[in-house]
Structure formats: structure tokens, C-alpha cells
Amino acid sequence: MTEISDLDKEVKKFEEKLRIDGKKRGALMSLLQAAQETYGYIPKEVIYKINEEADVPVADIYGVITFYAQFRMEPMGKNIIRICEGTACHVNNAKNILASIENELKIKVNETSEDGFFTLLSVACIGCCSLAPVIMINDETFGSLTPDKTVKILNQFKKKEGVKK
Amino acid sequence: MREIKVGLGTCGISAGGNPVFQTLKDEIEKHKITIDLKETGCMGMCYEEVLVEVVDNGKSFLYSKMTSDKAKEMISKHIIDGNPIEDWIVKSEKITKEESFLKTQKRIVLRNCGVIDPGSIDEYIEHDGYKAIEKVLKGYSQEDVIDIIKDSGLRGRGGGGFSTGMKWMFANRAKSEKKFIICNADEGDPGAFMDRSVLEGDPHAILEGMMIAAFAVGADEGILYVRAEYPKAIFRLKEAIEKCKQKGLLGKNILNTGFNLEMRIKEGAGAFVCGEETALIASIEGKRGMPKFRPPFPANKGLWDEPTNINNVETFANIPWIILNGAKAYNSLGTEKSKGTKVFALAGKIKKSGLAEVPMGMTIKEIVFDIGGGIKDDKEFKAVQMGGPSGGCIPASMSDLKIDYDEINKTGAIMGSGGMVVLDETTCMVDVAKFFLTFTQNESCGKCTFCRIGTKRMLEILTRITEGKGKIEDIDLLIDLSNKIKDSSLCGLGQTAPNPVLTTIKYFREEYEAHIIDKKCPAKKCPALITYKVVEDKCIGCTLCARNCPTNTIDGNKKEVHFINQEGCIKCSLCFSSCKFDAIEII
Ligand SMILES: Cc1cc2nc3c(=O)[nH]c(=O)nc-3n(C[C@H](O)[C@H](O)[C@H](O)COP(=O)(O)O)c2cc1C
Ligand code: FES
Numbered sequence: 001m002t003e004i005s006d007l008d009k010e011v012k013k014f015e016e017k018l019r020i021d022g023k024k025r026g027a028l029m030s031l032l033q034a035a036q037e038t039y040g041y042i043p044k045e046v047i048y049k050i051n052e053e054a055d056v057p058v059a060d061i062y063g064v065i066t067f068y069a070q071f072r073m074e075p076m077g078k079n080i081i082r083i084c085e086g087t088a089c090h091v092n093n094a095k096n097i098l099a100s101i102e103n104e105l106k107i108k109v110n111e112t113s114e115d116g117f118f119t120l121l122s123v124a125c126i127g128c129c130s131l132a133p134v135i136m137i138n139d140e141t142f143g144s145l146t147p148d149k150t151v152k153i154l155n156q157f158k159k160k161e162g163v164k165k
Numbered sequence: 166m167r168e169i170k171v172g173l174g175t176c177g178i179s180a181g182g183n184p185v186f187q188t189l190k191d192e193i194e195k196h197k198i199t200i201d202l203k204e205t206g207c208m209g210m211c212y213e214e215v216l217v218e219v220v221d222n223g224k225s226f227l228y229s230k231m232t233s234d235k236a237k238e239m240i241s242k243h244i245i246d247g248n249p250i251e252d253w254i255v256k257s258e259k260i261t262k263e264e265s266f267l268k269t270q271k272r273i274v275l276r277n278c279g280v281i282d283p284g285s286i287d288e289y290i291e292h293d294g295y296k297a298i299e300k301v302l303k304g305y306s307q308e309d310v311i312d313i314i315k316d317s318g319l320r321g322r323g324g325g326g327f328s329t330g331m332k333w334m335f336a337n338r339a340k341s342e343k344k345f346i347i348c349n350a351d352e353g354d355p356g357a358f359m360d361r362s363v364l365e366g367d368p369h370a371i372l373e374g375m376m377i378a379a380f381a382v383g384a385d386e387g388i389l390y391v392r393a394e395y396p397k398a399i400f401r402l403k404e405a406i407e408k409c410k411q412k413g414l415l416g417k418n419i420l421n422t423g424f425n426l427e428m429r430i431k432e433g434a435g436a437f438v439c440g441e442e443t444a445l446i447a448s449i450e451g452k453r454g455m456p457k458f459r460p461p462f463p464a465n466k467g468l469w470d471e472p473t474n475i476n477n478v479e480t481f482a483n484i485p486w487i488i489l490n491g492a493k494a495y496n497s498l499g500t501e502k503s504k505g506t507k508v509f510a511l512a513g514k515i516k517k518s519g520l521a522e523v524p525m526g527m528t529i530k531e532i533v534f535d536i537g538g539g540i541k542d543d544k545e546f547k548a549v550q551m552g553g554p555s556g557g558c559i560p561a562s563m564s565d566l567k568i569d570y571d572e573i574n575k576t577g578a579i580m581g582s583g584g585m586v587v588l589d590e591t592t593c594m595v596d597v598a599k600f601f602l603t604f605t606q607n608e609s610c611g612k613c614t615f616c617r618i619g620t621k622r623m624l625e626i627l628t629r630i631t632e633g634k635g636k637i638e639d640i641d642l643l644i645d646l647s648n649k650i651k652d653s654s655l656c657g658l659g660q661t662a663p664n665p666v667l668t669t670i671k672y673f674r675e676e677y678e679a680h681i682i683d684k685k686c687p688a689k690k691c692p693a694l695i696t697y698k699v700v701e702d703k704c705i706g707c708t709l710c711a712r713n714c715p716t717n718t719i720d721g722n723k724k725e726v727h728f729i730n731q732e733g734c735i736k737c738s739l740c741f742s743s744c745k746f747d748a749i750e751i752i
Binding site for chain 2: 026091095100103139141143
């Protein structure tokens with residue numbers, strides 16, 4: 001129950017922001033970022049809401065959403081794993097880390113696990129190249145990985161979150 | 166006074182810094198010790214993370230590779246009993262283990278990183294912070310500031326290397342009521358992290374640099390464009406801006422001088438091309454980040470068509486130091502045409518991966534071997550990749566090359582933002598070229614035909630070469646396409662995208678030929694050209710490889726020689742890396 005009312009609050013906050021910032025010039029990207037923060041993705045209805053409130057053509061909104069890698073139009077898992085495929089990680093065998101995650105969670109990049117717990121994304125660099133290979137789970141970074149260590153981290157993460165629930 | 170500082174940049178955190186910090190905190194409380202526990206930014210020695218510095222009566226002890234357990238022991242032996250644990254210390258008055266990494270460095274940009282608590286504006290101020298802006302506002306004219314920066318010889322650190330003083334002069338001369346100042350913190354080169362470390366470790370230095378620039382060009386609004394993948398940097402900047410406002414360093418009538426400046430952050434949304442200045446401006450305007458033809462340059466027509474000065478993070482971080490120490494102190498460092506220092510992010514197959522700030526003109530060899538400690542696992546040094554997707558691979562044979570803008574350009578690579586990814590004998594150069602083309606092909610905004618389609622065709626050719634399906638004419642075809650893409654692209658992305666391919670062909674042509682003619686990958690990396698096999702007289706049947714194999718394609722009973730079924734093998738290399746007996750070979 002609390003989860004629902006939390007979401008309600010967030011939605012109210014977003015709608016408030018939309019009302020205040022909507023007409024400001026250049027606000028579109030930050031509105032979309034706020035929407036994604038609120039809903040976890042950008043629902044179709046929100047596109048129309050922004051269209052009305054901010055007076056931006058729907059085509060332009062789609063244009064911006066599809067241009068930037070960050071924006072998603074489908075719901076994402078509860079936790080986001082970002083695997084780094086930057087140069088330093090690439091030459092330090094990031095592909096083995098990717099294989100171990102794909103194998104453990106039975107998902108590929110851009111997919112969400114069946115239980116909705118993890119979504120796997122790939123990014124170009126997390127800026128932690130000195131500890132390559134690196135992954136990020138939500139806002140937390142993990143470095144100097146081996147396939148074994150990665151699987152352990154995933155399991156620990158599940159356990160930790162499981163307890164919270 | 167006693168204090169403990171824990172390096173909690175993103176690198177420190179990913180190495181396990183947070184639990185170490187928590188343990189220290191708990192122990193200090195438990196034993197009721199009076200000591201300041203602080204967090205600080207990246208100290209540069211990322212290879213020794215987690216780093217903890219103990220400062221006791223002005224003496225410093227730097228502990229490396231700390232864990233919670235070690236932290237507990239350190240508190241009891243060093244802090245309570247007064248006996249430093251020498252085995253774990255890498256740097257102190259007595260211990261000079263890391264002398265070689267530090268000795269030749271000159272820290273201007275990184276002057277406060279890993280030294281001060283980035284969350285404390287007071288500590289920044291104690292370290293000469295905001296003295297430069299005060300000096301400027303109270304004693305200099307706009308022209309004075311521009312002249313100092315021009316004289317210093319500082320060139321933009323975002324990649325292009327254009328004179329910062331000149332850029333400011335253009336923006337200053339542009340006539341308009343409204344002007345903007347932008348900090349480019351999009352750090353797009355995958356494999357570089359200098360800007361992140363400064364953003365996280367010394368955010369106020371960047372803000373102060375921007376303030377000085379804003380004064381010099383006559384801007385009253387500043388925007389920091391930060392990539393979304395850097396949450397900690399964004400947090401630090403927000404905090405720093407807030408604190409400046411509270412102290413009257415941002416807002417109206419700053420330091421009672423009539424100077425006004427507002428500052429805000431704009432988060433990127435994951436598009437490499439937005440590092441390009443005109444695309445970045447479009448992105449701030451809330452649009453798709455498509456580059457525009459220049460001229461007009463942003464200095465005349467930038468954000469919302471107003472004059473805009475845009476500089477990189479590292480460029481701005483240099484400014485306060487130059488103002489306080491003078492142009493001469495800066496231009497006495499470096500080479501004839503590249504002055505001052507440059508921060509390099511050392512990564513890849515290097516022993517001491519981290520940040521090194523050195524005077525321009527140091528050789529590749531000095532950086533990779535003297536500072537970086539050489540190649541991981543003592544493998545053979547093959548090349549260094551500089552400039553990321555816009556740069557190229559400089560071979561080991563040229564490692565006496567002095568690093569400055571012009572020397573690097575001559576090789577076909579570029580200085581770029583300072584990412585240096587070291588490659589060893591196990592790196593396949595065709596694969597590296599393919600890696601970068603995959604990247605640029607993905608990130609091309611699609612505006613220019615040659616960039617959009619040309620990079621795609623190049624990637625297809627590279628892919629077929631790595632699969633052993635290349636033709637010998639492909640090499641010339643790649644060169645031809647490269648030149649056409651360079652000539653017919655509007656922005657730097659397309660103009661430089663072929664560089665990784667051209668430099669690898671120039672210096673490692675024989676590797677391309679081996680893939681094409683012999684159908685072999687000399688570095689044993691390209692999956693289609695290699696086979697994994699069990700070495701029968703080395704395999705003891707420990708079953709580890711079979712258990713690790715993601716496709717269950719390895720057969721064998723316990724204590725018996727195992728066998729890899731080639732049909733199921735996806736060449737993931739997990740058996741190879743997990744075998745403790747060297748019983749898997751790649752042929
Ligand atoms: C494709 C592309 C990506 C770029 N990415 C960055 C970047 O991530 N950070 C940066 O500071 N400059 C980047 N630049 C350079 C900027 O366009 C611009 O020259 C720079 O921010 C100017 O600052 P400076 O004079 O201080 O170097 C990029 C340029 C191109 C063409
Ligand atoms: S290349 Fe992976 S963190 Fe930079």
C-alpha cells in the first residue's frame with residue numbers, strides 16, 4: 001500500500017514540475033528526465049501530457065526520446081545493471097562479465113529478467129576505467145570484476161533486497 | 166590534530182570504500198577516539214584503492230588496499246597504540262614505495278583531489294580557494310584576465326587544443342546584453358576519467374574557473390553539462406553550487422563588486438555527440454543533440470543564439486591556479502607550443518592504472534613505464550590508444566615520442582581529452598578498430614550521409630575481416646572510405662571517426678593481413694579465428710571448466726581429461742581464464 005501512495009506523491013510532484021517548468025524554454029529534456037525518474041520509463045500518456053502542458057509537438061517529443069540512450073518507453077526492472085563496454089573494459093575482457101550476467105540472469109542486454117528484478121543495459125564508460133572491468137547496479141559501481149565475483153554480487157544484491165521486502 | 170581521510174571517488178567506492186569508511190566510523194565511536202574522519206576524492210592511485218590516509222601531527226601515512234578488517238586493525242595498532250602498520254603503507258615520511266608514480270607528476274589540476282573534502286567549501290577556501298576570483302573581481306579588468314590566460318599558453322583540454330585566451334577574447338568582443346558560460350563535463354571518451362575525478366574531487370575549482378571566465382567574457386549565467394553516468398559528480402556539483410550561493414559567491418553582487426552570476430547543472434541523457442559544442446548547446450535547449458555548421462561559432466551565436474563561451478572541465482580547473490601563480494609559472498612548464506600540465510587517465514593493460522598529471526612533453530615511455538609501472542603481468546607492450554574514438558593507436562616502437570598536441574597529431578592520433586588506454590600483445594588491433602567503429606557508428610547522429618552510412622560500411626568490412634571473410638582489397642577500401650568520411654562530415658565526430666582504423670592500418674597492417682590471408686588472429690582474440698582445446702597432459706579433471714562453461718559444452722568425469730565440444734563453444738574464454746593448470750590452449 002505504501003508503495004502506491006509513494007508513487008502517487010511522486011506523480012503529483014512530476015505534474016507540479018510540468019505545470020511550473022512546462023512553458024520554460026528548453027525544458028523538454030529535463031521534463032522527460034523527471035518523468036522517467038517518476039515512472040521508471042516514459043509512458044505514452046505522459047508524452048501527451050507534456051504535449052498539452054508544454055506545448056511541444058508530439059513528434060518533437062518522440063524525436064528527443066529516441067535520440068538519447070537514457071530514455072525508455074517500456075517499463076524497466078526494479079534494479080538496473082549497467083555493464084560497461086568502454087575501451088578499458090573491452091580490452092580487459094568485459095565480454096566475459098557480460099556472458100556471466102547473461103548466463104546467470106538468463107537475459108540479454110536491453111532485457112528485463114522474468115521476475116522484473118533486473119534490467120540489463122550496456123553503457124560506453126562509467127568513468128571507473130582504472131578498475132576495469134566494471135558494472136554499475138543502480139547508482140553503485142563495482143570494479144575489478146571476474147565472472148565469479150560478478151555472480152556473487154548479483155546474488156548478494158538479490159538477498160539484500162529480498163530481506164528489505 | 167589528527168585526521169583520517171578515505172578516498173571515496175567513484176573508483177574508491179567501487180573498490181569497496183564505503184564499508185571501509187563505515188568500519189572506521191564505528192571503530193572511532195566504539196573506542197571514543199578524538200579524530201576527524203573525512204571523505205576525499207580520487208588520489209590518482211586507483212590501482213591501490215581503497216586508500217586511507219592518516220594524518221598525525223602533520224605526518225602522513227597512506228594506507229593502500231584497505232578492507233574493513235584491515236581498517237579495524239589499523240585503528241587498534243596505529244591510532245590507539247601508535248604503531249603504524251608499515252607493510253600496508255605505500256607512502257609516508259619513511260616509506261617511498263610509490264615514489265616512481267608520484268615523483269615526476271606536477272599537480273595543478275589535481276591540486277586538491279584526494280587532499281580536501283570536496284563537500285566542504287571551507288576546506289577549499291583554506292587551500293587558496295576563491296582567492297583567484299577575489300583577485301580578479303577586485304583588481305583586474307576583463308582584458309587583464311584574458312591577457313593572463315593568453316600568456317599562459319593554456320589550450321583547451323577538451324580535445325581540440327584551441328587557445329583558451331583567444332576563445333575568451335572572441336566571446337568578450339561579441340556584443341550582446343546576454344552571454345553564457347558553459348562547462349563541458351560530458352566526458353564521452355570511453356576509457357577516460359580525468360574530468361570525473363576532478364568533478365568529484367574538487368568541484369569548487371571548476372566553479373571558480375567558470376566564475377573567472379564569466380567575468381572575462383561578460384556572462385551572467387553558467388551551465389554545467391554533466392553526463393548522466395556520473396551521479397556522484399552531479400551530486401558534488403549541486404552541493405558546491407548551493408554552498409557558493411550561501412556564501413554569496415554566486416548570485417547577485419558577488420563579493421560586493423557588482424558582479425552577478427547564476428549557475429546550474431544540466432544532466433546529459435546518454436549521447437556521445439553531445440560532447441561536441443554545437444550539439445551540446447542544442448541539447449541544453451532541450452532538442453536532439455545535432456551538431457551545426459560553424460561558423461557562426463558559439464562565441465558569437467551559441468545558446469539561444471547568444472554569445473557563449475564553452476570550455477572543458479580540466480581547462481576551467483587550471484584557471485584559478487594560473488591567476489594566483491601567474492602566466493609565467495604556467496608557461497614555463499611544457500613544450501614550445503603546448504604549455505602547462507596534462508592529466509592522463511591510465512587504463513587498460515597497465516600495472517598502475519590511475520590518474521597522472523605531468524608537464525607536457527613527457528614521453529609515452531616515461532608515462533607508461535616510469536609512472537605506470539609497465540604492462541600488467543609483464544606482457545609485451547604493443548600500443549597506446551590516445552584520443553578515444555577520435556584518436557588512434559600509437560605503436561610501442563614510437564614510445565620515445567614527446568607528448569604534446571602537435572607531436573601526437575603527427576602520428577594520426579590526437580591528444581583528445583587525455584585518455585590513455587594501454588594495449589599489450591593480447592590485444593587484437595583489428596578488434597580495437599572494430600570496437601571504436603561500433604561505437605562511432607552507434608553514436609553518429611545521422612545528419613551527414615558519409616558519417617551515417619560510411620561508418621556502417623566500414624564496420625561491416627571490419628567485421629568480415631575479424632571473421633576471416635575479408636578480402637585483401639578491403640584494406641584499401643577502408644582507407645578510401647575513411648578519407649571520404651573525413652572530408653564530408655560536418656562535425657568532429659565524423660571527421661575523426663576513421664582515425665582508429667587508419668592508425669591501426671598504418672602501424673599494424675600485418676595484423677589485418679594475417680586475418681585476411683592466413684585467417685588467423687595473431688593476438689588470439691577474434692572468436693571466429695580461434696579454437697579452445699584441452700591440453701591433455703595438463704588436465705587433471707578438476708571439473709572447474711565444465712562448471713564454468715555457460716553453454717555446458719565441456720564434457721568429462723572427475724579426475725579424467727575433459728573435452729570441449731566445438732559445436733557448443735561460444736568462445737567466451739571462461740574455461741581458459743578459470744583453469745588453474747594452464748590446461749586450456751587457444752589455437
Ligand atoms: C564528437 C565530439 C565529442 C566531444 N566530446 C567532448 C567531451 O566529452 N568533453 C569535452 O570537453 N569536449 C568534447 N569535445 C570538444 C568540444 O566540442 C569543445 O571543443 C570543447 O568542449 C571546448 O573546450 P576546450 O576549449 O576547453 O577544450 C567533443 C568534440 C567532438 C567533435
Ligand atoms: S571503460 Fe569501463 S569504466 Fe571506463
